[in-house]
Amino acid sequence: MEDSSVEEITEELAEKLNDEHVRRLARLKSLSDEGLKPYPNDFTPNITSAEVTGRYEKLTAEALAALTESFSLAGRIMAKRDFGKASFIHIQDRDGRLQGYVKKDVVGEEAFAQFKKFDIGDIVGLEGTLFRTRTGELTVEVKTIRLLTKGLHSLPEKWHGLKDVEARYRQRYLDLMVNPGVKDVFIKRTKIIRYLREYLTNRSYLEVETPMLQSVYGGAAAKPFTTHHNTLGMDLFLRIAPELYLKRLIVAGFERVFEINRNFRNEGISTQHNPEFTMIEFYEAYATYEDLMDLTEDMVCGLVEELHGTLKITYQGEELDFSRPWQRISVRDAIIKYAEADEAVFTDKAKAAALAESLEIPLHKDVSHGKILIEIFEKVGEPEFKRPTFVTGYPLEVSPLARKNESDPSIVDRFEVFIMGKEIANAFSELNDSVDQRERFNGQLAEREAGDDEAHPMDMEYVQALEYGMPPTAGEGIGVDRLVMLLTDSPSIRDVILFPLLRKV
């Protein structure tokens, strides 16, 4: 029972594995044969490396020598420098690294002989007191050290780390283990999400969860993933957005709800797109899209300041200034300005189509006027908005869930936020007129039949919910991954998703 988990190294096995793997298995076997439990779970550290550094880094060598307190730490051996009868190791735990000094005449002959069989990559538990080395490094003088888990592979190189991009994604644990900074990105990601959650919670928003498996998908223009429920014998979609369910909850009377969760869109993969990505969507009754502009500025600026201590940050070598007020421009003005378009394109669909053609924008047959305009905007306008910009005045036809503008019925009360040329947020005053909503869905059906397979599907149950009365409401979605990219200076969405989707090997 003692070593049942330690494999015998047969010739057949050794042939399959590389030399290092075989050597480490042999060491584990040998330690186990000497009576060491190979995978113990009875070691409890009482401090972490960062806590040690935080508390004792400033103490002089003399002050440390006077200290009698003993500490126990656990972590992975990241470096080992042997000196015959002594050795320096660095162990890494969740919040940092700390050096340990293992001396034969301190730990004893037998323990030292065992320690010699420990390798870089092994997880150990150690106990000892603190001292400062001649070169000034705060170090644990190790009194006892135990193997907690054997590592059977050598770690990536100590100096260059793990560079191979594919390996970094497929074996993210190695990336996180050996590449400095990667952990920080994901810690920041968590802080960002926590900030957003607290910000809305403090404004009396209720965090909810709505279905990811849906029999009718909606809330965005995108192609869905399909799946199947065996017992119900029913095909289902993975949601492309939570929108229609969150608004049902506004009908229900929650008045302020939000959800932070994954959406799934069956479309291209790029540095800006992962098939599953995280959105925060929030809905507030008795608010308008203009209220949400203020909220967005306030929330994002607060976040940037909390994370960076300033509103001026650097993204990929360019300065990015979040200072308020953010620039505002309408789709119409952006097209006039950046496409140098004639006003007639807004009233004359043929002229809009001609402009699109001159910009080499491919359009399918029977495309709506509004869709043409938005395509033109995306081509010429989007890349221009480096600093945070609210774009308003979206065409009705591309906004089937948004409230019509009162003075211009060809547009809706909607904005998107662009930063560094990328869409970060999308918000609007919600359409709460059920009759209008039904007509808009019918319009989308026509678009679908005309060949737009991302047109919004009809959702009669949603219309029925609106019929019971949804208070005037404004709602917004923010692409969390993209926000994290900006705030962690990451060029690819895969840098901010722990396990991005890859083809299977």
Place this chain on the structure above:
RNA sequence: GAGCCGCUAGCUCAGCUGGUAGAGCAUCUGCCUUUUAAGCAGGUGGUCCGGGGUUCGAGCCCCCGGCGGCUCACCA
């Protein structure tokens, strides 16, 4: 989906005009009780992404395929 680039030891990378595989780190042996990319001396380690082809001979040239990155297209 298209174009370009990449894939060589566990990791980071060299490899000329086609001539039979190399370095550093890791690892092994020896020396070494305050080092930190420890040091010194000497070793081991390869499905050169896979499959075909050309050639006396292919890591290198040609064809097919795989995986990844970037750009473009679609999308957030």
